Amino acid sequence: MMSSFFPRIPLFLTFLLLLSSHHAVRAEFPSKFLNMAKSPEQFEYMVRIRRTLHENPELGYEEFETSKLIRNELDRMGIPYKSPIAITGVVGYVGTGHPPFVAIRADMDALAMQEAVEWEHKSKVPGRMHACGHDAHVAMLLGAAKMLQENRMDLEGTVLLVFQPAEEGGGGAKKMVEAGILENVDAIFGLHVSTRHPLGAVAANSGPILAGNGFFEAKITGKGGHAAIPQQIIDPVVASSSIIVSLQHLVSRETDPLDSQVVTVGKFQGGRTFNVIPDTVTLGGTFRAFSKENFMQLKHRIEEVIIRQAGVQRCNASVNFLSPFYPATINDAHLDKHFRAVAETMLGDGNIKDLQASMGAEDFAFFAEAIPGYFYFVGMANETEGLLESGHSPYFRVNEAALPYGAALQASLAATYLREHRQGPVPSSHDEL
Structure with missing residues (x-):
């Protein structure tokens, strides 16, 4: 046993020296x-x-x-x-x-x-x-x-x-x-x-x-007119409001609660006076996710929700995604x-x-x-x-x-x-x- 033990000492010391080095x-x-x-x-x-x-x-x-x-x-x-x-x-x-x-x-x-x-x-x-x-x-x-x-x-x-x-x-x-x-x-x-x-x-x-990050901008088009006669107009403000609420559902109702994603609308522009409903409203925001698959799914659903919700309110919508997307x-x-x-x-x-x-x-x-x-x-x-x-x-x-x-x-x-x-x-x- 002694003869088999001693030859291992130089190897062990070598290991220690290499580790120290x-x-x-x-x-x-x-x-x-x-x-x-x-x-x-x-x-x-x-x-x-x-x-x-x-x-x-x-x-x-x-x-x-x-x-x-x-x-x-x-x-x-x-x-x-x-x-x-x-x-x-x-x-x-x-x-x-x-x-x-x-x-x-x-x-x-x-x-x-x-x-x-x-x-x-x-x-x-x-x-x-x-x-x-x-x-x-x-x-x-x-x-x-x-x-x-x-x-x-x-x-x-x-x-x-x-x-x-x-x-x-x-x-x-x-x-x-x-x-x-x-x-x-x-x-x-x-x-x-x-x-x-x-x-x-x-x-x-x-x-x-x-997170990966992207920006979107949408133009919602209806038919403007006097606020006192809403039956004669197609209101893009109401349509845009419905769109914003529906976009929040993408995270609250379509995303795994254990998977972090964000859809935020930070831009809403339409109209200049209190008693006139505008022809168009522009809204925009950001969407974020940690995986490329989830990011692209969000992108697809954002466009789909905006166009379909606008259609429900008899409006037209166009969606533009600003590049580049950040991974x-x-x-x-x-x-x-x-x-x-x-x-x-x-x-x-x-x-x-x-x-x-x-x-x-x-x-x-x-x-x-x-x-x-x-x-x-x-x-x-x-x-x-x-x-x-x-x-x-x-x-x-x-x-x-x-x-x-x-x-x-x-x-x-x-x-x-x-x-x-x-x-x-x-x-x-x-x-x-």
């Missing part, structure tokens, strides 16, 4: 990049970028100055890039120029709303505001780019820096996918700042985390394990929060539909800073203390992914694409 490799980038991101120089750099972008917000596919700023910064770092992609998009490349390829993404566009926060760096463009944190996302990605470039000799593959236009309803991710930016790319990571989760924490989950955002299970390992090493297990799925939508879904993708949220909430309003509010604020966490995580996720998926010997040259 693997853990050390996984821990190397997260600790290093977080320390770099929190350094005064790096933090001040990201704050400056973020505030510059906040003062100069641009809408989807109009991010020309934003794109110029990004290109100028990449030039200063010595990072090659391709631009324009999808009108204003930019894709930078850091690393060997060889496989494996992994991407990290930030969206660039602002919203059409007037900022109500009074501070030194308030938006200088009337009716335009970075009210969803995209200015912070760009600053984080440039911060990650800076750290990756400074450590490019340690990268065992290539990181794509994806600066994407038109996330807010413009389908910018879809256009970038169609432009071929993900060719040969193995995985992509994206993030979003969160006012719901605490500073220093992140939230994510595998599987569906955000559900589904996080890859293997990337979930990778994310949790890296984030836990950087932040500690207690700061990794399970994300509850939401009926909101995000066009990162187009990337995650094309290749394995992972989308997570970076916490900003801090009681000492006061309540942070949610995105798309004119009172939205970014807690800039969150910038180092997002930048360090994006850089660490990419660099660690490359090391764990390296293909054969590392090329001797580290010239980027």
